[in-house]
Amino acid sequence: DAxxxxxxxxxxxETGRQVTLACHQTWxxxxxxxxxxxxxHGLRLIHYSYGVQDTNKGEVSDGYSVSRSNTEDxxxxxxxxxxxxxxVYFCASSTAGGETQxxxxxxxxxxx
Amino acid sequence: xxxxxxxxxxxxLSEEAFLTINCTYTATGYPSLFxxxxxxxxxxxxxxxATKADDKGSNKGxxxxxxxxxxxxxxxxxxxxxxxxxxxxxxxxxxxGNQFYFGTGTSLTVIP
Numbered sequence: 001d002a003x004x005x006x007x008x009x010x011x012x013x014e015t016g017r018q019v020t021l022a023c024h025q026t027w028x029x030x031x032x033x034x035x036x037x038x039x040x041h042g043l044r045l046i047h048y049s050y051g052v053q054d055t056n057k058g059e060v061s062d063g064y065s066v067s068r069s070n071t072e073d074x075x076x077x078x079x080x081x082x083x084x085x086x087x088v089y090f091c092a093s094s095t096a097g098g099e100t101q102x103x104x105x106x107x108x109x110x111x112x
Numbered sequence: 113x114x115x116x117x118x119x120x121x122x123x124x125l126s127e128e129a130f131l132t133i134n135c136t137y138t139a140t141g142y143p144s145l146f147x148x149x150x151x152x153x154x155x156x157x158x159x160x161x162a163t164k165a166d167d168k169g170s171n172k173g174x175x176x177x178x179x180x181x182x183x184x185x186x187x188x189x190x191x192x193x194x195x196x197x198x199x200x201x202x203x204x205x206x207x208x209g210n211q212f213y214f215g216t217g218t219s220l221t222v223i224p
Contacts, residue, residue, distance in 0.1 A: 033212075042201065042216035043156075090155055099144050099163070099205055101212055103155030 006104040023091030032074040036087040118215035135202035145185040
């Protein structure tokens with residue numbers, strides 16, 4: 001069965017460290033997204049990609065970067081982790097123009 | 113711009129009670145509308161959707177009707193169960209069909 005996975009599921013890091021969160025999908029979807037989920041804010045879009053070599057900034061992109069070298073993966077990098085980036089991160093994917101997003105199980109990140 | 117507003121939670125109901133979670137939207141044109149559900153410790157999954165005015169989406173006993181005149185998409189269920197305890201997100205997709213806008217989520221707890 002096709003799926004979307006995230007790793008690690010839990011991560012503790014220190015401020016200033018670089019952190020990379022992995023997202024891998026086997027749906028063969030063109031579109032991939034990264035969101036963060038915080039109490040009182042719901043889901044906020046960080047970055048998104050509509051295909052290989054395509055990346056775009058979302059609502060809360062400062063301090064984050066992504067790269068898309070193949071269809072299956074969209075890793076999210078925190079260049080220098082800050083305590084304000086403590087959150088739950090969700091990856092999602094969809095077909096181009098598709099009306100359903102498929103979500104991964106999430107990564108819980110704690111920045112100390 | 114596009115945005116979604118949904119009622120603040122948390123909502124606590126007794127089993128078999130009637131559920132309404134309000135959702136209103138602001139959008140360019142007439143986008144498709146969605147309800148996603150997030151069970152504890154999991155990612156979001158599609159609950160139901162409606163693609164045009166007066167459409168009713170339904171799934172697992174939940175319903176929502178796309179009301180263009182009131183720009184609303186309220187979620188209802190006639191008799192909730194303990195297993196319905198989750199966070200519910202209202203969302204719309206922009207006219208490109210590629211980007212979602214989520215509400216802040218409403219937490220529902222159903223007690224026996």
